[in-house]
Amino acid sequence: MSISLVAGLGNPGAEYAATRHNLGWMVLDALARRENLAWQSLPRFEAEVARWDFAPGRTRWLLKPLTYMNESGRALRAFAAYHRIPADAIAVAYDDVGIDLGLVKVSVKGSAGGHNGIASLLEQIGDGFVRYRLGIGPKSPPEMDLKDYVLGKFTASQASILQPQLDHHLQGLALLLESGVARAMNILNRRETNETDQS
Numbered sequence: 001m002s003i004s005l006v007a008g009l010g011n012p013g014a015e016y017a018a019t020r021h022n023l024g025w026m027v028l029d030a031l032a033r034r035e036n037l038a039w040q041s042l043p044r045f046e047a048e049v050a051r052w053d054f055a056p057g058r059t060r061w062l063l064k065p066l067t068y069m070n071e072s073g074r075a076l077r078a079f080a081a082y083h084r085i086p087a088d089a090i091a092v093a094y095d096d097v098g099i100d101l102g103l104v105k106v107s108v109k110g111s112a113g114g115h116n117g118i119a120s121l122l123e124q125i126g127d128g129f130v131r132y133r134l135g136i137g138p139k140s141p142p143e144m145d146l147k148d149y150v151l152g153k154f155t156a157s158q159a160s161i162l163q164p165q166l167d168h169h170l171q172g173l174a175l176l177l178e179s180g181v182a183r184a185m186n187i188l189n190r191r192e193t194n195e196t197d198q199s
Contacts, residue, residue: 002089002177002180003060003089003090003091003130003176003177004059004060004061004083004085004089004090005060005061005062005063005076005079005080005083005085005089005090005091006028006031006060006061006062006063006090006091006092006093006173006177007024007028007062007063007064007065007072007076007090007091007092007093008024008025008026008027008028008029008062008063008064008092008093008094009021009024009025009065009069009072009092009093009094009095009117009118010022010023010024010025010026010064010065010069011068011069011151012066012067012068016151018153018154019150019151019152019153019154020095020136020149020150020151020152020153020154021069021095021150021151022095023093023094023095023134023136023162024092024093024094024095024117024134025064026166027093027132027134027166027169027170027173028062028064028093030166030169030170031062031170031173032050032062034170035052035054037050037051037052037062038050039064041066042079044078045063045075045078045079045082046065046066046067046074046075046078047063047064047065047066047075047076047078047079048063048064048066049061049062049063049064049079050062050063060177061079061083061085063075063076063079069116069117069120070116070117070119070120071120072117072120072121073117073120073121073122073123073124073125074120074124076090076092076121076124076125077124077125080125086128087125087126087127087128087129088108088128088129088130090125090129090130091129091130091131091132091173091176091177092118092121092129092130092131092132093132093134093169093173094115094117094118094131094132094133094134095115095134095135095136095150096113096115096133096134096135096136096137097114097136097137097138097139097146097149097150098113098135098137099133099134099135099136099137100135100137100138101135101136101137101158101161101162102135102161102162102165102168103135104132104133104134104135104168104169104172104188105133105135105188105189106130106131106132106133106172106176106181106184106185106188106189107130107131107133107185107189108127108128108129108130108131108181109127109128110131114146118131130176130181132172132173132176134169136150172184172188175187175188176188
């Protein structure tokens with residue numbers, strides 16, 4: 001099943017714009033800029049949506065829920081139901097504290113791992129969607145409350161790591177969309193493991 005809908009998770013509002021929890025939005029915004037796509041606010045779906053006609057007769061959608069993070073699934077369910085997009089044709093880009101900053105992993109199954117946005121998706125559309133997991137970890141300091149960490153802004157040193165990695169994130173997303181889940185997992189997950197081992 002090819003991907004028809006790419007969602008990025010985040011929180012609306014200027015105060016959340018540069019926070020770790022909005023990395024999924026940042027990656028989708030970068031993709032929209034690269035493909036010269038225009039965002040449109042669609043209140044009926046509680047989302048911003050961009051239409052991507054990526055090949056003759058073929059359309060893919062980008063979506064940013066305008067609900068807060070813990071209600072992300074509501075927006076995705078409404079849009080996917082309207083366009084009859086099944087869960088396995090949806091890819092979701094989101095921040096993952098369990099992955100080192102700048103790295104990315106692809107998976108399909110699993111728990112929410114403490115991520116409220118993913119918990120909402122599991123509740124609203126079920127499992128089977130593709131997870132494009134963007135590293136923001138590890139927490140620093142380790143004893144810091146998870147909510148405070150994910151809702152905090154990237155430090156200057158973290159931003160200096162992240163900015164060059166945005167291209168890397170977009171290349172990985174392109175691989176997922178063009179070559180499929182199995183190939184993306186095989187290449188990206190292995191590459192990230194190797195990079196972690198060498199660091």
